[in-house]
Amino acid sequence: xxxxxxxKIEKKWxxxxxxxxxxxxxxxxxxxxxxxLDMFPYPSGSxxxxxxxxxxxxxxVYSRYKRMNGFNILHPxxxxxxxxxxxxxxxxxxxxxxxxxxxxxxxxxxxxxxxGFNYDWEREINTTDPKYFKWTQWIFLQMFKxxxxxxxxxxxxxxxTCQTGLANEDLEDGKCERCxxxxxxxxxxxxxxxxxxxxDRLLKDLDELNWPESIKESQRNWIGxxxxxxxxFPVLNSQFTIEVFTTRADTLFGATYVVIAPEHPLVLSxxxxxxxxxxxxxxxxxxxxxxxxxxxxEGKEKTGVQLKGIKAxxxxxxxxxxxxxxxxxxxxxxxxxxxxxxxHDDRDFDFAKKHNLPIKQVIEPENLVVNKRGNxxxxxxxxxxxLINSQNFDGMRSKEVKLAITEKFxxxxxxxxxxxWVFSRQRYWGEPIPIIHCEKCGAVPVxxxxxxxxxxxxxxxxxxxxxxxxxxxxxxxVNVKCPNCKGPAKRETNTMPQWAGSSWYHLRYIDSKNxxxxxxxxxxxxxxxxxxxxxxxxxxxxxxxxxxxxxxxLFDIEAINYSEPYKQLKNQxxxxxxxxxxxxxxxxxxxxxxxxxxxxxxxTLRVYEMxxxxxxxxxxxxxxxxxxxxxxxxxxxxxxxxxSTKQSPEQIEKLLHKTVKKVTEDIESxxxxxxxxAMMIFLNEVEKNTHINKKDLSIFLKILSxxxxxxxxxxxxxxxxxxxxxxxxxWPKYDPSKITEEFSNIAxxxxxxxRDILKIATGSKEEEIREKALELESVKKWLVxxxxxxxxxxxDKILSIVI
RNA sequence: GCCCGAGUGGCGGAACUGGUAUACGCGCACGACUUAAAAUCGUGUCUCGCAAGGGAUGUGGGUUCGAUUCCCACCUCGGGCACCA
Numbered sequence: 001x002x003x004x005x006x007x008k009i010e011k012k013w014x015x016x017x018x019x020x021x022x023x024x025x026x027x028x029x030x031x032x033x034x035x036x037l038d039m040f041p042y043p044s045g046s047x048x049x050x051x052x053x054x055x056x057x058x059x060x061v062y063s064r065y066k067r068m069n070g071f072n073i074l075h076p077x078x079x080x081x082x083x084x085x086x087x088x089x090x091x092x093x094x095x096x097x098x099x100x101x102x103x104x105x106x107x108x109x110x111x112x113x114x115x116g117f118n119y120d121w122e123r124e125i126n127t128t129d130p131k132y133f134k135w136t137q138w139i140f141l142q143m144f145k146x147x148x149x150x151x152x153x154x155x156x157x158x159x160x161t162c163q164t165g166l167a168n169e170d171l172e173d174g175k176c177e178r179c180x181x182x183x184x185x186x187x188x189x190x191x192x193x194x195x196x197x198x199x200d201r202l203l204k205d206l207d208e209l210n211w212p213e214s215i216k217e218s219q220r221n222w223i224g225x226x227x228x229x230x231x232x233f234p235v236l237n238s239q240f241t242i243e244v245f246t247t248r249a250d251t252l253f254g255a256t257y258v259v260i261a262p263e264h265p266l267v268l269s270x271x272x273x274x275x276x277x278x279x280x281x282x283x284x285x286x287x288x289x290x291x292x293x294x295x296x297x298e299g300k301e302k303t304g305v306q307l308k309g310i311k312a313x314x315x316x317x318x319x320x321x322x323x324x325x326x327x328x329x330x331x332x333x334x335x336x337x338x339x340x341x342x343x344h345d346d347r348d349f350d351f352a353k354k355h356n357l358p359i360k361q362v363i364e365p366e367n368l369v370v371n372k373r374g375n376x377x378x379x380x381x382x383x384x385x386x387l388i389n390s391q392n393f394d395g396m397r398s399k400e401v402k403l404a405i406t407e408k409f410x411x412x413x414x415x416x417x418x419x420x421w422v423f424s425r426q427r428y429w430g431e432p433i434p435i436i437h438c439e440k441c442g443a444v445p446v447x448x449x450x451x452x453x454x455x456x457x458x459x460x461x462x463x464x465x466x467x468x469x470x471x472x473x474x475x476x477x478v479n480v481k482c483p484n485c486k487g488p489a490k491r492e493t494n495t496m497p498q499w500a501g502s503s504w505y506h507l508r509y510i511d512s513k514n515x516x517x518x519x520x521x522x523x524x525x526x527x528x529x530x531x532x533x534x535x536x537x538x539x540x541x542x543x544x545x546x547x548x549x550x551x552x553x554l555f556d557i558e559a560i561n562y563s564e565p566y567k568q569l570k571n572q573x574x575x576x577x578x579x580x581x582x583x584x585x586x587x588x589x590x591x592x593x594x595x596x597x598x599x600x601x602x603x604t605l606r607v608y609e610m611x612x613x614x615x616x617x618x619x620x621x622x623x624x625x626x627x628x629x630x631x632x633x634x635x636x637x638x639x640x641x642x643x644s645t646k647q648s649p650e651q652i653e654k655l656l657h658k659t660v661k662k663v664t665e666d667i668e669s670x671x672x673x674x675x676x677x678a679m680m681i682f683l684n685e686v687e688k689n690t691h692i693n694k695k696d697l698s699i700f701l702k703i704l705s706x707x708x709x710x711x712x713x714x715x716x717x718x719x720x721x722x723x724x725x726x727x728x729x730x731w732p733k734y735d736p737s738k739i740t741e742e743f744s745n746i747a748x749x750x751x752x753x754x755r756d757i758l759k760i761a762t763g764s765k766e767e768e769i770r771e772k773a774l775e776l777e778s779v780k781k782w783l784v785x786x787x788x789x790x791x792x793x794x795x796d797k798i799l800s801i802v803i
Numbered sequence: 804g805c806c807c808g809a810g811u812g813g814c815g816g817a818a819c820u821g822g823u824a825u826a827c828g829c830g831c832a833c834g835a836c837u838u839a840a841a842a843u844c845g846u847g848u849c850u851c852g853c854a855a856g857g858g859a860u861g862u863g864g865g866u867u868c869g870a871u872u873c874c875c876a877c878c879u880c881g882g883g884c885a886c887c888a
Contacts, residue, residue: 221884677827747823752869
């Protein structure tokens with residue numbers, strides 16, 4: 001027999017598949033569809049390491065399996081290629097970013113093709129291709145027309161290193177997610193998308209999605225819905241009121257002061273009445289100069305200044321409360337003002353202690369024995385309970401009081417933590433925002449017929465640092481006529497963030513060459529939503545929220561048919577270096593898939609990555625362990641020697657049906673590791689026997705083929721007369737009658753401990769088993785001098801004797 | 804601080820709905836083949852014990868004839884949110 005030469009086999013079949021186009025997206029009308037999608041990569045300069053393809057292997061297995069089960073498969077791939085890394089590479093090497101991007105894409109594509117994926121490359125997309133980003137810009141224009149894209153002048157997050165504004169989602173602990181610089185607040189004009197309009201739907205529709213619970217939970221946290229009340233505190237001797245947001249209306253009687261954010265407009269309005277204006281101004285300026293991280297990390301010490309001369313009236317009892325500004329109150333959340341109840345809120349408690357303000361208890365824990373009340377001199381009691389010191393509400397419970405007080409003194413209000421999406425970047429390598437600024441007409445959308453607005457060539461891609469994009473220096477490009485009044489006007493020079501192109505790419509694959517629409521609605525109806533989406537957890541609160549937002553918007557303007565893009569989501573766990581650290585050049589622990597493929601074969605790499613452990617687990621790479629997968633394939637190869645026209649021995653036939661069942665179920669549930677272990681068990685059984693029937697071998701090859709497409713195709717081809725590829729053959733069905741065993745091993749337990757195993761015909765009567773069990777020496781000796789209290793029987797499994 | 808998820812051999816891990824814990828693979832040890840090595844094949848491999856038997860699924864308790872699985876408390880690790888009223 002020939003040796004197993006993976007190099008020859010893999011190259012040969014990859015060529016054949018490409019030529020015969022067996023992976024081309026099929027659209028036979030009578031078949032069901034399955035859209036299997038990978039999170040498309042950002043083609044960086046360093047190429048792939050073995051961790052990257054893990055998710056791609058899983059979708060490859062899954063889509064091959066589904067194809068063999070009679071589905072039309074859409075399984076495409078593309079490139080998310082706008083963004084800072086390419087731009088920085090270009091600045092350093094003085095070349096246009098698109099040249100760098102094309103070079104990197106070529107490398108990636110070569111690396112991927114060696115692994116033998118079944119992508120339909122005819123649908124390849126690239127977010128930096130004008131034919132693609134024409135539609136990204138088009139979507140922006142639709143949002144603009146609906147008032148969902150607007151200009152804002154609020155201070156935003158500014159990264160001093162990347163020299164661009166950033167969205168909230170781009171920060172990590174107050175630092176830039178990319179470069180870890182401390183983020184500054186910078187007041188500047190920016191484009192913002194009104195994602196907050198969709199907050200409620202983004203939250204509610206999560207319930208319907210078949211996604212990992214942890215991702216849904218992350219999104220819920222990020223959206224941060226909370227139900228509370230708005231309550232107005234009139235400012236004494238003025239026409240102003242301070243409106244506060246609280247989730248604890250039941251503690252209203254315990255309010256002893258009011259705090260408003262330093263940025264709150266009311267502060268200026270009250271200027272005339274404030275006797276210590278200089279101190280107040282000083283505090284406001286100091287706050288402005290602090291970064292977010294400084295504001296929250298100074299030991300969380302609560303600072304603030306009283307607005308002397310101002311009093312606010314508590315609507316429930318007429319108490320006249322002092323008013324402070326303090327930066328522990330956030331301007332952008334709720335109303336930017338709070339009523340402070342130091343007895344029942346930790347933060348208010350700290351502030352009250354520091355400024356010597358009264359602490360008034362109004363809630364008593366419900367059960368004093370269980371919930372021993374803390375000493376209010378040391379700690380706030382933040383739980384709910386029974387009211388005291390609250391006039392006619394005394395004795396009532398928190399829950400009912402919340403409702404009653406809100407009804408009487410305020411209004412219900414829902415707030416969210418999520419904030420509108422800061423959408424402009426002051427960098428070169430992104431989609432230009434298709435807006436023209438005219439002195440007379442204001443912000444005017446570029447007419448749709450003029451899309452795409454392409455990027456001009458510039459001498460320097462480097463950011464200007466002034467808050468203007470490098471595009472602003474290209475006067476030829478910037479100066480245009482207003483589409484409205486034909487007067488002189490200027491182009492918007494900010495570009496879109498990295499996340500724009502990936503927010504709708506799943507739709508473009510469906511109809512990647514359409515010049516008239518972003519997607520044909522009928523095609524969308526057939527292929528959407530994505531049935532299986534696979535990628536890393538790091539996208540939980542960015543890409544996966546943005547894409548849902550855009551998708552819902554496109555649904556609302558009736559451009560598409562469904563309101564959620566990704567029906568089912570799976571996360572792959574990271575592959576770490578063999579030292580347990582993240583694979584990185586820095587640690588020198590990077591394994592290149594090219595090397596693994598050359599030395600051990602693509603099939604070995606694929607089987608190993610699926611066998612390593614549960615798909616979502618983070619596991620260290622081990623070349624030593626991988627050799628086990630190579631051995632497995634070599635043994636499979638040698639199985640050909642045992643192939644015969646004789647019928648397989650009975651135990652092989654039986655085990656084959658069991659294995660088909662197991663592998664089928666495991667692929668459906670993404671339990672690839674146990675699917676492979678079941679095939680290993682089958683292989684071990686064949687090795688114990690003299691022969692295996694050729695047809696049975698073919699069945700086995702079929703269930704292995706999604707994992708190891710090359711070796712199975714080769715063996716299929718030599719053992720069958722057909723020219724048809726194994727990958728478009730039918731998935732085998734198992735016969736349930738062949739799975740049942742003739743004999744069962746029944747564990748005989750005494751008080752829960754196994755004392756013997758009884759081999760007996762499956763389906764035997766309990767009586768018979770009981771009799772036989774009680775005759776066993778190993779059982780008898782435990783029963784001497786004991787009474788049997790009870791005997792339990794679990795069919796074909798256990799006989800439990802209780803003494 | 805709040806909210807999720809997870810802790811099983813030397814290692815990756817398996818165990819259906821509460822029913823024989825440690826499948827499968829790696830590693831290791833011994834043996835066969837070989838002048839030798841590699842490769843391959845075979846046997847063994849949680850732990851204490853000569854054995855009968857006992858003990859082990861992060862720790863401590865509980866429910867049950869029976870718990871890796873269910874309940875309570877705690878510890879450790881991973882992730883999300885975090886001065887969000």
